[in-house]
Amino acid sequence: MPAAASTSANxxxxxxxxxxxxxxxKPRLGDASVSTNDPAIRATSTTSALALAKKVNVRGEEQTLxxxxxxxxxxxxxxxxxxxxxxxxxxxVPFAVLGGYATALAYGQTGSGKTFTxxxxxxxLGEVLFEDIAARQTRGRxxxxxxxxxxxxxxxxxxxxxxxxxxxxxxxxxxxxxxxxGANAPAVADQPALEAALHTAWSSRRTGATEWNExxxxxxxxxxxxxxxxxxxxxxxxxxxxxxxxxxERASVEAKNHSASRRGESASINKSLMTLKDCIRNxxxxxxxxxxxxxxxxxxxxSPLTLALKEAFDLTTKQPTHTVFIATVSALERxxxxxxxxxxxxxQLLIAPRGASATIALGANSRPTILQWPNDKIxxxxxxxxxxDLSQAHLIAPYENGATLARVPEQEFVxxxxxxxxxxxxxxxxxxxxxxxxxRVVDARTLQRxxxxxxxxxxxxxxxxxxxxxxxxxxxxx
Ligand SMILES: Nc1ncnc2c1ncn2[C@@H]1O[C@H](COP(=O)(O)OP(=O)(O)OP(=O)(O)O)[C@@H](O)[C@H]1O
Numbered sequence: 001m002p003a004a005a006s007t008s009a010n011x012x013x014x015x016x017x018x019x020x021x022x023x024x025x026k027p028r029l030g031d032a033s034v035s036t037n038d039p040a041i042r043a044t045s046t047t048s049a050l051a052l053a054k055k056v057n058v059r060g061e062e063q064t065l066x067x068x069x070x071x072x073x074x075x076x077x078x079x080x081x082x083x084x085x086x087x088x089x090x091x092x093v094p095f096a097v098l099g100g101y102a103t104a105l106a107y108g109q110t111g112s113g114k115t116f117t118x119x120x121x122x123x124x125l126g127e128v129l130f131e132d133i134a135a136r137q138t139r140g141r142x143x144x145x146x147x148x149x150x151x152x153x154x155x156x157x158x159x160x161x162x163x164x165x166x167x168x169x170x171x172x173x174x175x176x177x178x179x180x181x182g183a184n185a186p187a188v189a190d191q192p193a194l195e196a197a198l199h200t201a202w203s204s205r206r207t208g209a210t211e212w213n214e215x216x217x218x219x220x221x222x223x224x225x226x227x228x229x230x231x232x233x234x235x236x237x238x239x240x241x242x243x244x245x246x247x248x249e250r251a252s253v254e255a256k257n258h259s260a261s262r263r264g265e266s267a268s269i270n271k272s273l274m275t276l277k278d279c280i281r282n283x284x285x286x287x288x289x290x291x292x293x294x295x296x297x298x299x300x301x302x303s304p305l306t307l308a309l310k311e312a313f314d315l316t317t318k319q320p321t322h323t324v325f326i327a328t329v330s331a332l333e334r335x336x337x338x339x340x341x342x343x344x345x346x347x348q349l350l351i352a353p354r355g356a357s358a359t360i361a362l363g364a365n366s367r368p369t370i371l372q373w374p375n376d377k378i379x380x381x382x383x384x385x386x387x388x389d390l391s392q393a394h395l396i397a398p399y400e401n402g403a404t405l406a407r408v409p410e411q412e413f414v415x416x417x418x419x420x421x422x423x424x425x426x427x428x429x430x431x432x433x434x435x436x437x438x439x440r441v442v443d444a445r446t447l448q449r450x451x452x453x454x455x456x457x458x459x460x461x462x463x464x465x466x467x468x469x470x471x472x473x474x475x476x477x478x
Contacts, residue, residue: 020072020324026113027077039331043076053336069343081120088324089121096240099410101311101321108328109338110217110247118242126191142230148185149201152220154268159183160201178310217247249338272303279313284351315445320407369444373402395420
């Protein structure tokens with residue numbers, strides 16, 4: 001059995017939600033004096049972390065402020081990368097092989113362990129991926145895998161698999177997928193070939209500057225595996241990618257210490273990280289629109305980073321997506337300010353997904369969209385689409401509602417239709433039904449977004465009216 005299949009199903013469940021947020025606390029290494037102090041950040045449970053920040057108050061007294069942060073999973077100092085890989089990255093593999101779009105991002109202060117975590121995950125990825133593929137190939141399928149890898153430095157996109165790190169472009173193909181035009185994308189046939197190609201990419205990131213951290217802290221790097229179903233050229237390729245983000249503290253540090261060009265670079269990093277946060281938050285779209293400070297808009301075009309990862313955020317993406325966000329923090333007291341910033345940033349991404357719940361409040365006059373359909377309505381829809389051939393309709397959606405069915409990757413979905421017709425339908429015919437269904441999913445999302453924007457306008461109107469009322473009352477009392 002592929003290792004991925006045995007992972008904890010609940011933690012990263014690409015069928016359950018679009019985003020998973022985890023914190024990894026880096027062990028206090030080296031100097032005994034720092035490593036024996038109490039940690040400034042510690043895990044209080046598997047889903048919460050506590051930050052202790054020492055502050056001097058106005059009377060000159062030292063105080064310890066405590067702040068708790070929730071996540072889907074918190075990894076304490078002693079935790080090994082193998083565990084993180086097993087919980088967070090391995091479950092993305094079968095999802096991607098079947099046509100999903102999966103991303104694992106590492107975010108945190110320079111030196112907090114982003115590269116350490118992702119480079120170890122990347123070496124573990126090959127085994128799980130090729131085992132999963134081998135298991136499926138025995139069932140008459142063939143897959144091909146290719147690696148592309150780029151570094152984003154300001155507006156420049158550099159090919160990490162090219163010796164000279166040539167500049168490439170982020171473009172969209174006819175299906176709206178984001179690609180690195182002109183970048184090398186070697187086919188990797190097995191685990192050793194993947195390991196060798198990944199080694200080239202990681203080393204190339206290192207040689208861009210005199211020091212490793214100097215290069216990696218000032219740029220984002222993407223390591224993308226595209227998995228194609230060689231037996232069906234029309235199938236949407238799956239993606240599993242690792243994204244090593246630039247040091248999150250860059251902007252404030254460099255603003256004080258460096259030249260105008262370095263400050264420009266830092267501003268660009270800062271902007272891309274802010275855009276990333278907006279994209280994740282607004283893609284998830286909280287039910288509590290009133291708590292949002294801006295209308296729900298997914299601004300993925302505002303930075304090369306989010307443009308490159310477009311499918312993870314774009315509501316019109318024609319494939320299910322899942323993104324794992326790993327925030328790495330140092331447990332050292334001297335790093336507590338940066339660690340607090342990281343935890344605040346990451347905890348803001350923890351928004352309950354609206355679509356996953358079957359109970360979605362509907363206005364008095366609104367008709368439920370396909371994403372809001374219960375299971376029986378879904379079954380009835382496919383019975384109508386496929387006619388008498390569909391003898392086992394329940395196999396298409398054994399338990400899913402509209403929202404959860406939108407998270408089933410293409411190839412599994414098509415297989416379910418073929419099985420439900422007991423093989424009377426072939427791949428092409430089944431895929432046509434799938435594509436039609438996806439068209440309706442995208443329409444439903446667009447409608448939802450328009451509805452959200454209208455609701456947001458109403459909220460702003462009410463807020464303004466309340467503020468005006470408060471001003472009038474204050475003026476009357478004065
Ligand atoms: N969990 C860990 N256990 C042991 N050593 C670690 C761990 N995390 C990081 N390190 C070590 O800390 C140092 C800095 O880690 P790393 O380069 O991964 O940081 P980073 O967050 O990627 O920094 P940058 O933003 O500069 O890329 C490295 O020497 C690495 O080996």
